[in-house]
Amino acid sequence: MEALLIVLGIVVLLIIIVVVSAIAMRNKFATQHNTVHESWRQIDVELQRRHDLIGNLIEVVKASAQFEQNTLNQVVQARANAVARQGAGPLAQSQAEQNLNGALTNFMSVAENYPQLKSNQDFRYLQEQMAETEDRIAAGRRFYNGNVKAYNTRFDTFPSSMMKGTYQKAEYYEVDDPHVRAAPSLKGAFDSLNQPQPQQPQQMAPQPQQPQVPPGYPQQQMPPQQPYQAPAPGQQQPMPQGYPQQQPPQGQYPPQGPPT
8 A cells, every 4th residue: 555655656757757847848838939029029129220210311412412313213212112021030131121221231332432412411411320220130039039049949849849839930031242251351551551651851060150231241151160279389370351450559579478
């Protein structure tokens, strides 16, 4: 009798463990499913903001410059298709956004040929806002795809795959635009460091300037400077050419000393 009770206890314990595990796996599916949808809502908000900025950008271009109508119409049509695909799922939305990226890239390259448009303050502000929005969309895409990967993995692993119930795998938000996938290139970025530095011109020593002579006075040329030579003992130092020779005053001895 005691052995039967022990067996029944073990069976009941196993049943409890299985039931608790099944409930935990089912709840895990629900939690990850809600996380995937919440992360997609963040991307959807940024996509809506992006569509609004593109609409304002189109209005600024129409008002400020005679822009190429064909290029402008491509952006208008691609934006309308992207707005219409909202709520259709990540796969359909990613295809529409990819077409919009191509039209917008062509639009920006053509806008570089319009100096009046590039100097427009509203146009530059919208460009900055577009760049910030693209960064937030890229960050949200990485977060969303990470949650999708963890969620879809449960469908391929045992025993969690047995508790999927009505849940289905989520769709990745993929980008096939080569401008987004291209790795940054640093080719030529450091060429300026290897170029020879230009030689600085040698500065000439300043030349002595002659004193300024007022108008009406004869210009006097300064005698060339001669190297200084010390006079011999008992010899008077000769005066330079062009200067009057000084005579000793009468009644006084010359500098050589009194006669002996």
